[in-house]
Amino acid sequence: MAEREISQAVIGRLPRYFRYLGELKDRGVERISSQELSGMMHVTASQIRQDLNHFGGFGQQGYGYNVEYLYQEIGRILGLDKTHHLIIIGAGHLGQALANYMNFQRRGFIFTGIFDINPAIIGRRIRGIEVRPMEEMTAFIRQNNVDIAVLTIPKSEAVSVAKKLTDGGIKAIWNFAHVDLDVPEGVQVENVHLSDSLMRLSYMIGRYESQKE
Amino acid sequence: MAEREISQAVIGRLPRYFRYLGELKDRGVERISSQELSGMMHVTASQIRQDLNHFGGFGQQGYGYNVEYLYQEIGRILGLDKTHHLIIIGAGHLGQALANYMNFQRRGFIFTGIFDINPAIIGRRIRGIEVRPMEEMTAFIRQNNVDIAVLTIPKSEAVSVAKKLTDGGIKAIWNFAHVDLDVPEGVQVENVHLSDSLMRLSYMIGRYESQKE
DNA sequence: TAGATTGTTAATCGATTAACAATC
DNA sequence: TAGATTGTTAATCGATTAACAATC
Numbered sequence: 001m002a003e004r005e006i007s008q009a010v011i012g013r014l015p016r017y018f019r020y021l022g023e024l025k026d027r028g029v030e031r032i033s034s035q036e037l038s039g040m041m042h043v044t045a046s047q048i049r050q051d052l053n054h055f056g057g058f059g060q061q062g063y064g065y066n067v068e069y070l071y072q073e074i075g076r077i078l079g080l081d082k083t084h085h086l087i088i089i090g091a092g093h094l095g096q097a098l099a100n101y102m103n104f105q106r107r108g109f110i111f112t113g114i115f116d117i118n119p120a121i122i123g124r125r126i127r128g129i130e131v132r133p134m135e136e137m138t139a140f141i142r143q144n145n146v147d148i149a150v151l152t153i154p155k156s157e158a159v160s161v162a163k164k165l166t167d168g169g170i171k172a173i174w175n176f177a178h179v180d181l182d183v184p185e186g187v188q189v190e191n192v193h194l195s196d197s198l199m200r201l202s203y204m205i206g207r208y209e210s211q212k213e
Numbered sequence: 214m215a216e217r218e219i220s221q222a223v224i225g226r227l228p229r230y231f232r233y234l235g236e237l238k239d240r241g242v243e244r245i246s247s248q249e250l251s252g253m254m255h256v257t258a259s260q261i262r263q264d265l266n267h268f269g270g271f272g273q274q275g276y277g278y279n280v281e282y283l284y285q286e287i288g289r290i291l292g293l294d295k296t297h298h299l300i301i302i303g304a305g306h307l308g309q310a311l312a313n314y315m316n317f318q319r320r321g322f323i324f325t326g327i328f329d330i331n332p333a334i335i336g337r338r339i340r341g342i343e344v345r346p347m348e349e350m351t352a353f354i355r356q357n358n359v360d361i362a363v364l365t366i367p368k369s370e371a372v373s374v375a376k377k378l379t380d381g382g383i384k385a386i387w388n389f390a391h392v393d394l395d396v397p398e399g400v401q402v403e404n405v406h407l408s409d410s411l412m413r414l415s416y417m418i419g420r421y422e423s424q425k426e
Numbered sequence: 427t428a429g430a431t432t433g434t435t436a437a438t439c440g441a442t443t444a445a446c447a448a449t450c
Numbered sequence: 451t452a453g454a455t456t457g458t459t460a461a462t463c464g465a466t467t468a469a470c471a472a473t474c
Contacts, residue, residue, distance in 0.1 A: 009465065011416055015409035019391070033431060045431095046467050053433060061432040062474045078412045079419035097310030102407065109411065147418065172418050174411060178232070186421060190414040192407065194315065196228035198322065198387060199291045201403040203224055205360065205385050206292035208399060222441065246455060258455095259443050266457060274456040275450045 010051050014078055016041065017051070021071040033064035084109050085146045089161060090153035091116035091124075091131045094176060098150060099127045112144050134161075138168040147171045155179040223264050227291055229254070230264070234284040246277035297322045298359045302374060303366035304329035304337075304344045307389060311363060312340045325357050347374075351381040360384045368392040 020041055024032060038045035052058050052070075055077055059065040075081060086109050088095045095114060104111045114126055117134045124131050132140065140146065149165045151158055151173055158177030165173060172188040175181055181189050233254055237245060251258035265271050265283075268290055272278040288294060299322045301308045308327060317324045327339055330347045337344050345353065353359065362378045364371055364386055371390030378386060385401040388394055391409075394402050 006420075007465075011413055014416065015406070015412040018412065019409075035431080044467060046469090047465095049432065050434085050466075057433065059432050060474060061472070062430045064431065077416065077419075079415040080412065082415075082419065084415060084418070093310040093313040097306040097314075098407075100306040101310075102411070107408070107412070107415075109415075148414065171421075172414050174414055188414055188417040188421060190410055190417070192405070192410055193228070194311075194405065195320070196232075197403055197405055198315070199228040199231065199293065199320070200224055201361065201385050201387055201401055202292040202295075202297060202320075202322075203227065203290065204401040204403070205297070206290075206295065207219075208384075208401060220441075248455080257443060259445090260441095262456065263442075263458085270457065272456050273450060274448070275454045277455065 006054050010054055013043075013051060014074055017048075018071065018074045018078060018080075021067055021074060024067045025071050029067050031064045031066055032070075034059070036064075080107050082108060084148055085112050085144060086110060086148040086150060087113040087115065087137075087140065087146050088150045088152060089115050089134075089137065089165070090151065091118070091121050091126060092152060095150070095152040096126050098152065099129070109148070112146065113140055115140075138164060141165070141168040141170055148174060150174045150176070151181075152176045219267050223267055226256075226264055227287055230261075231284065231287045231291060231293075234280055234287060237280045238284050242280050244277045244279055245283075247272070249277075293320050295321060297361055298325050298357060299323060299361040299363060300326040300328065300350075300353065300359050301363045301365060302328050302347075302350065302378070303364065304331070304334050304339060305365060308363070308365040309339055311365065312342070322361070325359065326353055328353075351377060354378070354381040354383055361387060363387045363389070364394075365389045 020037065034045040034048040037048055041048075049059070052065075055073070058070050058073055086104060088099055088111070091114050095116075099111060099114060102109075111127065111129060113132060114129055115132050115134050115137050116122060119133075122131050122133050141149075147170070149170050149172070151162065151165075153161060155177045158175070158179050159181065162173060162175075162181045162183060166183050166187050170187065172190070173181060173183065175189055175191045176194070178193055178195060180191070183189055233250065247258040247261040250261055254261075262272075265278075268286070271283050271286055299317060301312055301324070304327050308329075312324060312327060315322075324340065324342060326345060327342055328345050328347050328350050329335060332346075335344050335346050354362075360383070362383050362385070364375065364378075366374060368390045371388070371392050372394065375386060375388075375394045375396060379396050379400050383400065385403070386394060386396065388402055388404045389407070391406055393404070396402055
């Protein structure tokens with residue numbers, strides 16, 4: 001079922017479309033044209049139509065797009081209609097914060113386990129889930145059909161733990177460790193390099209200040 | 214001092230170069246060619262040379278690049294040689310985690326304040342910094358020459374708080390709220406939309422599974 | 427039907443890669 | 451000097467935008 005390959009640029013924009021559509025839906029808006037959406041999102045109407053057409057004709061000439069339908073479809077494209085089982089590796093500040101802060105279940109992500117090496121933390125409960133020792137991780141993945149591992153451990157251990165995860169059959173890693181992971185073909189990795197993001201902000205501040213001169 | 218405008222694509226790659234150079238430096242490597250770096254980073258040597266040349270000729274024909282020097286220069290381009298004062302708005306799970314988890318001072322970011330509306334949290338200390346009431350925010354920005362605000366509050370309040378921040382003279386917002394901020398010209402915004410990132414991962418899982426069929 | 431707006435093709439723009447002269 | 455590797459120009463590739471025929 002080889003669909004034409006979709007560029008990263010398009011995929012990167014889908015969640016934003018999804019967010020705007022969701023807000024329109026909540027406001028009770030029934031239909032929207034690419035022109036109107038263009039105005040709201042500050043992207044060209046042409047790009048919106050082009051992007052959506054990668055996945056099929058969701059609109060109707062002379063009418064525009066049905067908000068509810070388009071919202072559903074983008075959600076489906078993003079795989080949000082499916083259930084994903086998720087574990088967090090590393091129950092430190094960030095791991096705990098994500099467990100508590102992200103509304104995982106809202107989008108079909110089920111938080112089923114959290115692991116750490118620190119004996120002082122093991123056994124504690126986070127969001128009702130008991131912190132387990134790292135040794136149980138591999139068995140847990142198999143037994144609970146875990147799809148996604150959220151990696152919030154120091155970079156020094158991230159590579160070896162990622163190896164264990166992929167050996168254990170994980171499908172995807174949401175990587176917060178500040179290192180590039182090298183995973184086997186078929187394992188998906190999405191990096192969240194927070195310090196990179198902060199550096200870009202720092203760059204933009206500096207560039208603006210030097211422009212003013 | 215109008216330098217030629219650098220594309221987002223290039224800027225986005227700078228922190229990654231910086232990270233690899235830092236690791237080479239720590240390993241005591243003295244010089245590196247674009248070819249070698251290309252092999253390590255899985256990008257073309259041509260792109261590396263092209264990217265670096267936007268900022269000046271850091272290399273030397275027949276030799277390559279001096280690791281220490283290039284590391285310094287990229288750091289300087291990213292503004293990491295300058296001190297940035299930073300406050301966190303929202304002392305919830307994520308705000309607290311960032312305060313504790315990010316090694317801000319390491320890159321010249323000085324964490325000077327954290328604010329919340331919740332009376333139960335105000336007065337508590339996080340990383341040695343007392344949580345202040347939101348009302349004090351604007352005065353604090355002026356008095357302490359704050360450059361960057363880290364926004365970790367719910368999206369419902371993010372827009373109005375961002376307005377207060379920019380009115381207060383903030384230079385940049387590191388935005389974790391799940392909403393697009395509309396700020397005056399000259400204020401820099403870097404978004405970290407975690408749920409968008411998780412959705413992209415979900416998309417990649419689904420695409421791979423359907424490819425296998 | 428006439429008007430509106432999509433889906434899609436063509437034109438443009440920008441980013442990446444290739445090639446090679448310059449030079450250490 | 452000869453060899454290596456940059457800096458930079460030219461070629462290619464891909465993504466964005468414009469235009470318009472199709473169609474609701």
